[in-house]
Amino acid sequence: MPTFTINGISATVPDGTTILAAAIRIGVEIPHYCYHPKLSIAGNCRMCLVEVEKFPKLQIACNTVVTEGMVVRTDTEKIRKAVTGVLELMLIHHPVDCPICDQAGECGLQNYYMKYGLHKSRYDLEDKVRKKKVQDIGGMIVLDAERCILCSRCIRFLREVSKTCEMEFFQRGDHSEISIFPGRKLDNYYTGNLADICPVGALTNKDFRFKCRVWFLSSFDSVCTGCANGCNVLADFKGDILYRLKPRRNDAVNQTWMCDFGRLEYRKANEARLLVPVLRENGKAAAAAWEGVLSTTALRLRDIADNEGPDAVAVIASPRSSNEELFLAKKLAAEVLKTENIGFTSRTPGDRTSDDFLIKGDKNPNSTGAQLLGITEEGFGRVVKAISDRKIRALLVFGSELSDFPDSQVEALLSNVPFVAQVGTNEGVVSRVANAVLPSASFAERGGTFTNFTGRVQRFSQGFPPRGKAMNEIEILAGLANRMGADWKFDGEASVFRALAASSAPFAGMSYESLGSEGQVVAEGRK
Structure with missing residues (x-):
């Protein structure tokens, strides 16, 4: 691993590292256009010129490999003049349409011109190509x-x-x-x-x-x-x-x-967001306060579980829910409702395109998380059969879709259940027939973790508060559980993740904070 000096800063980098890649790693700015860390080196923009001690002329940093003892300078007057000249050549035929250009504000040409250019054009407008x-x-x-x-x-x-x-x-x-x-x-x-x-x-x-x-x-x-x-x-x-x-x-x-x-x-x-809680009585839906919807839903679930038995209650989880939300959904089913009727399905309406690069046929972000937490697709099949056999009297559905079933089939299926409550973000066939609709925050309005198909647990952040009267799914689940006699005291997704990691073997040893920006893979053999 060679050690070199750039603008007086000494650094050691892996063998084969170019000056530009090393500078980016260290935090030294070298202007560039054609270089991209995930593409081959072209070296054709000539913007990344640097001085290298003992080299007779300026070198392009993107295609010059760091060697032991190399001394590099990026901020001399000679370099500035050269870069200004390169910019002038680029701008000779460039249209001056920045006010209507969609790249304005994040344009490399604009940014470097303001830093290295600021020259008047020496080319007549009518001669531009x-x-x-x-x-x-x-x-x-x-x-x-x-x-x-x-x-x-x-x-x-x-x-x-x-x-x-x-x-x-x-x-x-x-x-x-x-x-x-x-x-x-x-x-x-x-x-x-x-x-x-x-x-x-x-x-x-x-x-x-x-x-x-x-x-x-x-x-x-x-x-x-x-x-x-x-x-x-x-x-x-x-x-x-x-x-x-x-x-x-x-x-x-x-x-x-x-x-x-x-x-x-x-x-x-x-688009098509569920933004207000809704109660439907005698076929008529009306907006309601959160207290009324949570209390009604909790009362119906508790009443049916107590009087008709826990097998009369079921939960359909969503692979679009976070690990934390899935953990609480299972906890609600197992510990509060005392039912084993819980499952999820990864099948969704629409295209199932996949390839050997990034696109997967499973169009959900957290099917793996559901499986690791013990929520299965077989469980979904059992719940659907029980609904068809009219054995389910109360159903709590998470998400806006019910598998890839046609709307008419979903309506017919749910008509077998006297009480259906939905926790979801978007309008759909479930929200049109549910007795209670509890609008939840979208992925942009809440934080948490997803587990991808390789078992990598990754954090996603909240960008802004929930729209309308939507509520974080963790708060909804805690609100239902506590109204049914539980004493949940979770303070956001980090506290739920701690409980999850403490009780779920695949996540053992993980902490919400240690996941960082790149995530962590669940322990080998636990996937």
Whole structure:
């Protein structure tokens, strides 16, 4: 492992580390466009120029490997002049349309110009080379070739990650541009990453385009709820509305990528939300206060369990619930209602696309967590059979869907149960027939942990308070349990996780705080 010096800072790095990668690790800024940690090195933007002692000329940091005793400088006047010159060449034909560019506020060209440029153009406006603008090239992407700085990140991504090779350089000289191959469109499930890695506004995301200026957005760390892979994401929001999800680096899960399906998961936090508690009597639904809905639900569950026996009560858990919520749902069933009728299903309506990269056929974030906590799909099958046989008199349903059953089948099934209570985030067939609807917070409005398909337990954060009158699911479960005679005193997801880890073998030895930003895998042999 070589030791070198950069701007007077001594550091030791692994063999084969480039100057740029080492600088990023240490926290020394070197401007760059074409370099990306998960793509091959191209070295064509020439922005990352540095001085290396005993080298006769400036070197590109992205393709120069650190050696023992190397001395590097990144902040000399010679370097600044060189970088300014490179920027000027990039800006010669660049359109000055920053006010209408969707990349404004997170544009590498803007940022570096303000730091290294600030020069007047020496090129007449009428001599600028014009290229095609606003091209729908398929997938989630709009191409503006005039804004492109030819960094080749998009081309390398399509070659090396999606392996679909839809884009390439065309023309030559100052007429060079990126484009899609004639007669083709972007044809893969990862097109949104092109907008993420584009350092300028050449490739923008159709879904986010012109929705909101980025300086109005705030962000929080989360986990994608689109499938069992559990990709780490950064969620951007304004007020109580989510605007987009972008991948957050976790080399053990999703590297720096995410699929196009997962990018649209934010919509579930915005659309068709259950926002007020509801009680339905004699077929008529009406908004109600939380106290009334919690008390009515607890009273009916307790009354049926006591008078008709615990086998007359059932719980259907949701693989979209957190580990903490699933733990409490099982605790409610086993310790409060004294019933063994609990299960979950990973089957959901809609597409079950999967691949050998990030997309899993299980479209739930926490099926593995449910299984590790002893909630099974076989249990769901037994509950459904008991409902069909009219043996269930009270049913507590978590989530907005009931397997991949058609709505008519769900309505017919639930009509066999005298009392149905739903805890969920979104409107659906269950909320349309439930006697009590208890609206819960979305993934953006609560914190907790999910366990992905490999057994990695990962934290997701609360971005903003629950919308409307929705309530955190932990509070709902505690409210029901305590109204049925329990004495639960959990103070948020961290305290629930402590209880979970103390009583569930797969999570033994874990703590909420120690999970960190990358999560921890459950003990081998306990999955």
